[in-house]
Amino acid sequence: MLRMNIRSITRSMTMNALYVRVLSFAFLCGLVIVAMATAAERDPLKPRVPEGDRAAAQKMKNPVAASADTLAKGKALYEGKGACIKCHGPSGAGDGPFGKNLKPSPRSLTNGEWQKSRADGELFWIIKNGSPGTGMVSLIPSDINEDEAWHIINYVRTLDAK
Numbered sequence: 001m002l003r004m005n006i007r008s009i010t011r012s013m014t015m016n017a018l019y020v021r022v023l024s025f026a027f028l029c030g031l032v033i034v035a036m037a038t039a040a041e042r043d044p045l046k047p048r049v050p051e052g053d054r055a056a057a058q059k060m061k062n063p064v065a066a067s068a069d070t071l072a073k074g075k076a077l078y079e080g081k082g083a084c085i086k087c088h089g090p091s092g093a094g095d096g097p098f099g100k101n102l103k104p105s106p107r108s109l110t111n112g113e114w115q116k117s118r119a120d121g122e123l124f125w126i127i128k129n130g131s132p133g134t135g136m137v138s139l140i141p142s143d144i145n146e147d148e149a150w151h152i153i154n155y156v157r158t159l160d161a162k
Contacts, residue, residue: 044111048131049122060121064150066157073148074155082144082152087135092159102135115160123153 049057064070078084087099092109099106107114127149130138140149 044108044114045117047118047122048107048134048136049125050132053125054122057121057125058119060119060124062120062124062150062153064147064154066154070151070154071158074151074153077144077148077152078155082139082148084152084156092156099135104134106135109156109159112160115157120150120153120157123156124149127152 047054078088079090085096087096087102087106088094088109089096089099089106094106094108096106109115124146126136127144128138128140128146130136140146144152
């Protein structure tokens with residue numbers, strides 16, 4: 001009878017240890033999934049302009065023609081006065097030093113699908129109004145003017161090719 005009790009206790013302890021290990025593993029997997037889901041942008045193609053403003057934003061046309069001079073000015077603004085580089089990074093991949101702490105992470109401006117799906121007017125709207133639910137703040141008129149924003153947009157359009 002003593003042998004039966006020892007076997008039962010040993011088997012019970014082994015099952016409890018296995019149960020704890022399985023639960024611990026499941027919990028850790030859950031934490032990893034939550035961390036990844038909250039850190040990275042969930043849908044990189046999701047429009048950030050509110051639905052009520054989107055049609056008007058999509059109709060806006062960039063009044064600044066892209067040229068070597070305007071692209072150079074846009075790059076200088078992106079890296080300097082506009083401070084875009086701080087969150088979006090030097091290549092526009094969303095990996096700038098300030099962007100590392102933002103949830104969701106800054107949008108990658110290098111995503112070709114995103115580049116094709118967003119009109120210049122939508123980018124202008126975001127620069128002017130900020131992006132609801134993200135760390136993207138309004139930059140017009142506090143940091144840059146409207147003309148400078150259009151130069152930045154021309155430069156951003158070159159980032160998917162890099």
